[in-house]
Amino acid sequence: LDEILRTGKLSAAFEKELFTLASEAKNRSYAPYSKFRVGAAVIATSGNIYLGGNVESASYGATRCAEQTAFQKAVSEGDRRFLAVGVATDTDAFISPCGICRQFMVEFGKGVIVYNFKPDGTFKRYLLSELLPDSFGPEDLDRPRGQ
Amino acid sequence: LDEILRTGKLSAAFEKELFTLASEAKNRSYAPYSKFRVGAAVIATSGNIYLGGNVESASYGATRCAEQTAFQKAVSEGDRRFLAVGVATDTDAFISPCGICRQFMVEFGKGVIVYNFKPDGTFKRYLLSELLPDSFGPEDLDRPRGQ
């Protein structure tokens, strides 16, 4: 962890661990409607790691993504700053977090590293700020209004 | 737990415990916009207990309630059936889960007992089916369509 905090990068061993954890989280997702299982694992700056799966709802609008589950857990355990989040699915493609998740995560900082893992463990890596450029965030709500 | 499963009711001691846990969850909520802190504790039929706080977002629509956090945790750990959920806030009133949470929870059964706790530990108690009568749920998505 110290090394991550110092270098701002995850070691190859840690990336592999993140893949393993996100894949494990995927196994407990509840996705009866889309059949699209997703798992997420997030590492807080505290060193704590949280896992989450997607949880769907018959009223689709109440569906919650895996990234949200992991972050909600983390935040409600007291963590507020995060280093990296890994996302795993069953499809042979690099699946990115949806816009809702990008918005949900950016609340806690733009510098989080996002890993999109294929089932074989290969990945694409981004900064959250690259996935949600010119984001809307807490700073905007504080701006003075003309009216 | 066996007693709860047998009687369908929580003992007074367990209700007190549920209040303590929901209150504890409240302490780690993230509610910078509404300043309305909420904590939730849910008991699964497995005996596992999960805590969650509300997590707000500058884009209000991405705000997630405490009940959702607790249930998302629970479901993504593998639990699918629940006995009771307790909700605690800082206001001297019996605050009920919002409609989004009622919908989110009903996915996993209508018989969950919902406790709304005041800060002094007194409560109102409902079945989820009383809070969301004639609910829309998984069974509706399977109905045959005329078209």
Added chain:
Amino acid sequence: LDEILRTGKLSAAFEKELFTLASEAKNRSYAPYSKFRVGAAVIATSGNIYLGGNVESASYGATRCAEQTAFQKAVSEGDRRFLAVGVATDTDAFISPCGICRQFMVEFGKGVIVYNFKPDGTFKRYLLSELLPDSFGPEDLDRPRGQ
């Protein structure tokens, strides 16, 4: 309209009209994932009527129900108080608004009459307060907090 405002009830002719409008709204819904088409028609106290269909999203959590579409239209045209809303689907059952919609609508008053129409025009009728008892609403956010 005057009669509705005076009696708090819709005439049979108006109920039939509401069914026709909700059914029409259903025809333009966008529901490629659930194939569950829903239409809604809402009557404001101004006499204005607004139609809406459900609009789904590949990220299920961004799915918006028909009732939301109709109410969002209405509110963003300046209406704030409503008499009745009719909901139509393709299934031979009385399909109720989901909890998200009940919450969304209760923001603008608990006394709205909700009609769940079958494709043959028969209906079940509720007050919104019956569908979301002991609701959470604007009045709760204003309560004093212990902390």
Added chain:
Amino acid sequence: LDEILRTGKLSAAFEKELFTLASEAKNRSYAPYSKFRVGAAVIATSGNIYLGGNVESASYGATRCAEQTAFQKAVSEGDRRFLAVGVATDTDAFISPCGICRQFMVEFGKGVIVYNFKPDGTFKRYLLSELLPDSFGPEDLDRPRGQ
């Protein structure tokens, strides 16, 4: 409109019109909690234009942004393809659509031009694909799964 479709660009006159419409939509927003009023105007390829304001909810998670209102209207009137959307607020800054809205809009195409208007009518302009790079969308739900 023909010129827009041919050139893929809005004329300066049309951009001014879009600003006027988005600002008008803002006047009917319902934002009692954030006091952050937003208006949106969207132009469909059919030439139809739809306005929408943000509609907030005491349960913050049920809050719907202005862009969603305008797009939900449009889709539920039968439009499915869009040229441009303009967003207006009261703050002296270029406020971008949140991630939820980016996700909601990308369902209907990545090539929509997004205008963020300041109250003085100056703007920043993006393609939606620039605001939500490597987006998650309908094409992803169709991918074959390993499981």
